[in-house]
Amino acid sequence: MPRVSEQYRADRRAEIMAAAARLFAINGFHSTSMADIIGESGLSAGAVYRYFRSKEDLITAVAETALSSADEVFGSLLAEGATPSPEQAMTAMIHVIDGEMAHHPALGIDVTRVGLQVWAEALRSPQVAARADGVYKRLRGYFAEVARRWQAAGQLDAGAVPEQVGAAMLGLMQGFIVQRLLVDGTDPDDYLAGVKALRQSID
């Protein structure tokens, strides 16, 4: 019997996460049990519990994998003192939401559906709430950094507060996630055009 390799472990872990993600996306967290996840994964209970001790561990792991696309986008947008415009940053994120997140390569599902489940779950679970708070502060921080550099370049009012501008940009992303899932016919380019037109009209 071959020694269990790092690669083998990573593959099993990914399989279990994908099985859990499929069930979370369809049924939500509450209607999904560890037994369901074990069944969906096709592995033994012992094998699954070796990687994840609880459903909460799986929710956290799935959410982190789902968000890594966003981290990558900002990693490259904010690389080496670049000065991305708010429009560039929002366009990149909307396309990641509608692209890699909607068709997640590793999890095989639309991870934004899990996002909506996380929001609802955060109202009940202080653990999930604490993680959601952390995640959104990180994402708002990325957008705030975009605003800060834009401001340093003289393109944003000197009196503007980057964190506030970051919250507005993050809000536009969250709103797009809601509309894309719940309002028939929502289109990423239409949404971006709407944001642009709204910005071009200043009261």
Added chain:
Amino acid sequence: MPRVSEQYRADRRAEIMAAAARLFAINGFHSTSMADIIGESGLSAGAVYRYFRSKEDLITAVAETALSSADEVFGSLLAEGATPSPEQAMTAMIHVIDGEMAHHPALGIDVTRVGLQVWAEALRSPQVAARADGVYKRLRGYFAEVARRWQAAGQLDAGAVPEQVGAAMLGLMQGFIVQRLLVDGTDPDDYLAGVKALRQSID
């Protein structure tokens, strides 16, 4: 025994809805049963079923009551050919979300919490999804009408599509709802200041 009056019926109906709303806001729809609602209301099962045949009926009734504040805001904003600015419309809605919706006078709860539950539920229930689609098209329509009048007044680019601008404004409201519930320290006036600064900086 006095005749059961319209007022009596309206009061009982409101009591049952408030009981259901309290449980929905805390536990979500899935962990709330009709038996729980009957217990919380303090009325008999027969009395409760006389007003609402199912949990779905109650979800719908609570959601409609929760949204009536938004309808009222736009009813007055868009009255008699007024020309509200996008900023006026967004400011009014953010204050309703943080005010009347967060402390709903009839339901006695923060109804935006029920909103997040509805979003998650819409992913599972085609019935709830159909209603959410209708509700958000109506709200987007209000914001689109604000954009249309703003455009007619020459304040918004003639080439802009009012529905797209409406979607962006609605997205900012949905994002505020998410952040207000999930990101510690979210403040309505900070958020509005962020929106304003973002609009004043055009790439």
